[in-house]
Amino acid sequence: QAQDADAGRLVFKKCAACHQIGDGAKNGAGPVLTGIIGRPAGSYDGFRYSKYMVAAGEAGHVWDEDSIFEYISNPTKYLRKILDNPRAKAKMRFKLKSEEDRRNVIAYLATFQTT
Ligand code: HEM
Numbered sequence: 001q002a003q004d005a006d007a008g009r010l011v012f013k014k015c016a017a018c019h020q021i022g023d024g025a026k027n028g029a030g031p032v033l034t035g036i037i038g039r040p041a042g043s044y045d046g047f048r049y050s051k052y053m054v055a056a057g058e059a060g061h062v063w064d065e066d067s068i069f070e071y072i073s074n075p076t077k078y079l080r081k082i083l084d085n086p087r088a089k090a091k092m093r094f095k096l097k098s099e100e101d102r103r104n105v106i107a108y109l110a111t112f113q114t115t
Pocket of ligand 1: 011090
């Protein structure tokens with residue numbers, strides 16, 4: 001697992017164009033990802049989410065490893081599915097196809113959980 005998180009640290013460089021994580025992280029083009037596992041979708045303070053991500057959170061969507069795994073492979077497809085709305089559009093325009101990279105980056109995200 002430690003090894004996965006280490007590989008995931010390198011994968012996160014792609015996410016870091018938009019996301020910060022850890023001590024002193026700030027919102028940028030994307031929301032802070034510290035503590036994302038177990039956090040309701042669209043809920044980080046001060047970030048301007050799309051109305052679709054806000055709707056997902058209001059519908060009770062809480063991020064876990066599996067949902068993040070699916071979301072980052074195709075954010076628009078994922079939001080359309082969970083909202084049952086074929087016109088939903090993700091504000092995150094980035095797709096990570098590799099399953100291994102997705103698994104590893106999630107292991108890396110998990111190292112920033114405080115609970
Ligand atoms: C949202 C993960 C790459 C821009 C999110 C969320 C997660 C996530 C879990 C939901 C956050 C929440 O509900 O609070 C990742 C990971 C990445 C990645 C793991 C790398 C593998 C990127 C990149 C960009 C980006 C490269 C910019 C080009 C955004 C934006 C949102 C978002 C704008 C808000 C979406 C919305 O409001 O609909 N990301 N992301 N992300 N991400 Fe990423």
